[in-house]
Amino acid sequence: MFGGNKKKNESLSSMMTPENAGSNRGGGSVTGFDPEGLERAAKAARELDASRNAKSAIELIKTQEATKQHEAAAKRAEYDAYTQQMRQTNIEKEAEEARKTLDAQTQHERYRAEYADELERKRQVDMLNAQKYMQEEQLKKQEEMVARQEAMRRKTAEYEAELRTKTELAKTRAEAEGRIRQERENHDLILEKVKLEAIEKRDTVLKAIEDGGKMIGEGLSSYLDDTEKLRNTALLLTAAAAGIYTTKTGAGIAGRFIEARLGKPSLVRETSRLSSSAFVKSPITSFKRFFGVGTSPQEAMKGIVLEEGLESQLRKVAVSTAHTKKNRAPFRHLLLHGPPGTGKTMFARSLAQNSGLDFAVFTGGDIAPLGRDAVTELHKLFDWAKTSRKGLLLFVDEADAFLQSRETNRISEDQRNALNAFLFRTGTESNEFMMVYASNQPSQFDEAVMDRIDEMVEFGLPEAHERRKMIAMYIEKYLINPPGKWAKKVTTVDIGDEEIERVVAETEGFSGRAISKLAIAWQAAAYGTDGAILDQETFFKTVEHHKNSMSQKDEWIKHAHERAEMLTTDR
Structure with a gap:
């Protein structure tokens, strides 16, 4: 009862006060045990048993004890829950640590695999480099071997050539010495033979001269005595001289006529005028071109892509040129200017083909190399242009190289004369040819050339x-x-x-x-x-x-x- 009752313990504890303990200590007990305290406790117990509230106090104590046991059980449950939570936390931490350890092991294994792969690649590269080195060394050895073989073959060939040369020289020397020796031994016989041949030849020539003189003298004497033969001879010589002179003069005139009609001047780089060889090679095409079959000024822009406004302007130029030719009116001269490669030459060629004109091209850069002959060649060119039955479109490409201003000091005297000849031939309107100039720098043109241009068309870069x-x-x-x-x-x-x-x-x-x-x-x-x-x-x-x-x-x-x-x- 004392062991389970907290209140009794507290009563006993209150009986064991310091004063009692001091009195006990003052009683001089040898063992330190206080029997009085025990007596007081027994007395308190008897008093408690004798009390009418003893049973209620005991029930209260039991209730308090049960409450404390329940609190202790709740605390133990709470402790168990906390312990379980701590165990769960430890398990999660252990799982996290295990996962980290596994990740580390995986990373380590990957690093090991990558390192092993890198080592393997390096080994393969080293192996390939070694094989390449061995192949290069082997190739180098083979080249050296071939070079040595070639050197040995060359030396052998040189040695053989040297031996052949020495053999030929020895053979030639021996033959020459043999001939010299033979001629020395037969000198007298050879000299005698030459003398006899000379005497015989002299007698033969003298006899032939004597016989020829007799025959010529007799014939000349007979011819001079015959008056009719002398008259016929004079007439024959006169007719032969007249025939030779007439043939020579006629051939020159015919040659110049053929050259003017059919021959292409040296300045012309390209032309659409037909020749006999063109008729032989492609008669149908040549026939169509000769009669203008299938040409129309509306087709002048076919295959040429230009800005819409420029295309419309050029189409009008093509139609106007075709109508000018039909009405035999003077042609208008045209300047096409703009950056290179923008379609100037293409349009000029298409304009000539589809307006019914012949087409010829020459470049300004061909004039300067001709020097003094440039004037003659220009006159030949314009004379040839006038012989065209359909009219000629003369296209001058890179015109600024030839038609530069005469005010500058960059042109020579020959170029100045050629420019003057060109200005003379283009100074008046013509229904025989049309000039089309193409230039990247028209500002360099001579003032007189600019005065001869009737219309200017600018070709720009395509949009x-x-x-x-x-x-x-x-x-x-x-x-x-x-x-x-x-x-x-x-x-x-x-x-x-x-x-x-x-x-x-x-x-x-x-x-x-x-x-x-x-x-x-x-x-x-x-x-x-x-x-x-x-x-x-x-x-x-x-x-x-x-x-x-x-x-x-x-x-x-x-x-x-x-x-x-x-x-x-x-x-």
Whole structure:
């Protein structure tokens, strides 16, 4: 009862006060045990048992004890829950640590695998390098062996040639010495033989002269005595001389006539005027060209892509030129100016073909090399132009190289004379020929040349719309349906409208000729493959390469102009 009752313990504890303990200590007990306290406790117990509330106190104590046991059980449950939570936390930490350990092991294994792979690759590279080195060494040894063999063969050939040379020299020397020895031994006989042959020949010649003199003398005497023979001879010689002179003069006149009518002057680089050989090679085509079959001024712009306003202007020029020819009115002279490759020459050729005129081309750069002969050649050119039955369109390409202003000191006296001759032949209106000039720098023209120009047309670089039409036209011409019976068509891969639009944007600043060359570059790139295939990557790489090439050319041209300006300034 004492062991389970906390209140009794507290009562006992209150009985064991310090004063009691001190009195106990003062009683002088040897063992330190206080029997009085025990007695008091027993007395308190008896009093408690005798109390009428003892049972209630005991129940209260039991209730308190049960409550405390429940609290202790709750605390133990709470402790168990906390312990379980701590165990769960430890398990999660252990799982996390295990996962980290596994990740570390995996990372380590990957590093080991990568390192092993790297080592293997290095080993393979080293092996390949070693094999390459061995092959190079073997090739070098083979080359050295071949070089030694070639050197030995060369030495052998030289030695054999030297032996042959020595043998031939010895043989020749021996033969010469033998002939000399033989001639020395037979000198007297040879001399005697030569003397006899000379005497016999002299007698023969003298006898022939004597007989010939007799025959000539007798014939001349008989001819001079015959008056009729003398008269006939004189008439025959006179007729022969007259015939030779007449034939020579007639041949010269006929030659000049044929040259003026059919011969092409040396200045003309290209012409559409027909020749006999052209009729023999392609009679049907020549017949059509001769009679102008299938030509129309409306077709002058066929195959030429230009800005809409410029195209309309040139179409009017073509129609006007055709009507001028039909009405035999004087032709108007035309100047085509603009950057290179913008279609000036193409239009001039198409204008001549579709207006019914003949076509001839010469360049301004051909005049200066002729020197003093330039004037004569120019007169021949214009005389030849006047013989055209249909009228001649004379196209002067790079005209600024020839028609420069006479006020400058850069032209020679021969060029000045040639320019004066040209101005003389083009000074008046003509219904026999039409002049078309093409130039990149028309500002250099002589003032008199500018006065002879009736209409000027500027050719600019194509805009996006024109470039789009040009690219489509040249892709059709060079890739899809290339010219030539046996030309292979190009197969395009992943090249559509979007790619074409990108090329249109990237080719800003390109001339028509540059776009044509770009299409030819695409064709060449496709023909570099087995199946003539042009894929998207090659398509754009070719454009980029073409742009870089054009940039480099423009840079060179810029430097050339700067050097020319510096030279002009120094002068």
